[in-house]
Amino acid sequence: xxxxxTQTHVTAEGDREIVTExxxxxxxxxxxxxxxxxxxxPQWWGRRADRTTVDKxxxxxxxxxxxxxxxxxxxxxxxGVYRAVQPPERLEQTFEWExxxxxxxxxxxxxxxxxxxxxxxTRSLFHTTEERDGMLSSGMEIGLSESYERLEELLAASxxx
Amino acid sequence: MVxxxxxxxxxxxxxxxxxxxxxxxxxxxxxxxxxxxxxxFGISLTGLKKHVRxxxxxxxxxxxxxxxxxxxxxxxxxxxxxQRWIVGYRLMLDERLDRLGELLERTQGEKA
Numbered sequence: 706x707x708x709x710x711t712q713t714h715v716t717a718e719g720d721r722e723i724v725t726e727x728x729x730x731x732x733x734x735x736x737x738x739x740x741x742x743x744x745x746x747p748q749w750w751g752r753r754a755d756r757t758t759v760d761k762x763x764x765x766x767x768x769x770x771x772x773x774x775x776x777x778x779x780x781x782x783x784x785g786v787y788r789a790v791q792p793p794e795r796l797e798q799t800f801e802w803e804x805x806x807x808x809x810x811x812x813x814x815x816x817x818x819x820x821x822x823x824x825x826x827t828r829s830l831f832h833t834t835e836e837r838d839g840m841l842s843s844g845m846e847i848g849l850s851e852s853y854e855r856l857e858e859l860l861a862a863s864x865x866x
Numbered sequence: 867m868v869x870x871x872x873x874x875x876x877x878x879x880x881x882x883x884x885x886x887x888x889x890x891x892x893x894x895x896x897x898x899x900x901x902x903x904x905x906x907f908g909i910s911l912t913g914l915k916k917h918v919r920x921x922x923x924x925x926x927x928x929x930x931x932x933x934x935x936x937x938x939x940x941x942x943x944x945x946x947x948x949q950r951w952i953v954g955y956r957l958m959l960d961e962r963l964d965r966l967g968e969l970l971e972r973t974q975g976e977k978a
Contacts, residue, residue, distance in 0.1 A: 721878060723956060727963050731970040739966055749965040752958055805951050831952065
């Protein structure tokens, strides 16, 4: 393991969320830029052993991204959609590995100005297949039966009242 | 489904610690003894064994004793696909941020 030049705090919040905090010795604009500049992405995004190329990167709300990585384990790709782009404070996007489609991680990065240095907090929320179905509204039946269950609970509760 | 959810909870708990992630990263390159694992982290063998226990409970690592030496390796190959995906994601996230720090250091002084 390489020694960290900055301190990292990691907490697991909630059941399926990974949170990391890291301080970079660079101004906030530069750190944010690294996340949204297609020329900088290949220089840091992905594993060290892989070579990353940007296939698609439309940094605006609703815009799509797709990065291809090539390395010892072969070629694969990651994709997602930008959900919030607020330079230089916040970036929210979905993340999906094409090797396991349907398992969506919602990644939020916030950038805090510490006067020349920048604290980056990343939150990665993993969605189960059921939640994914709800998100893409393709799981109408699940959603409906849940609604009915809730309705039943509500009715049962109001009966007791 | 409940069992699956418990499995995921254990995975997330096991991954929440940087030492345990370091152990997984190391074992990804091949099996190792307890003392080999303890060395780079500068922690006691007892401390390291506790971390290994958490990883074993989550099925991320398994260990077996040969003579007086306990060998650790990555967990069962039938590990749930989703669990492996989460582990891979977690390790990749750390590596991304490491590399981002290096890039920012390399390009210090250049315009934003």
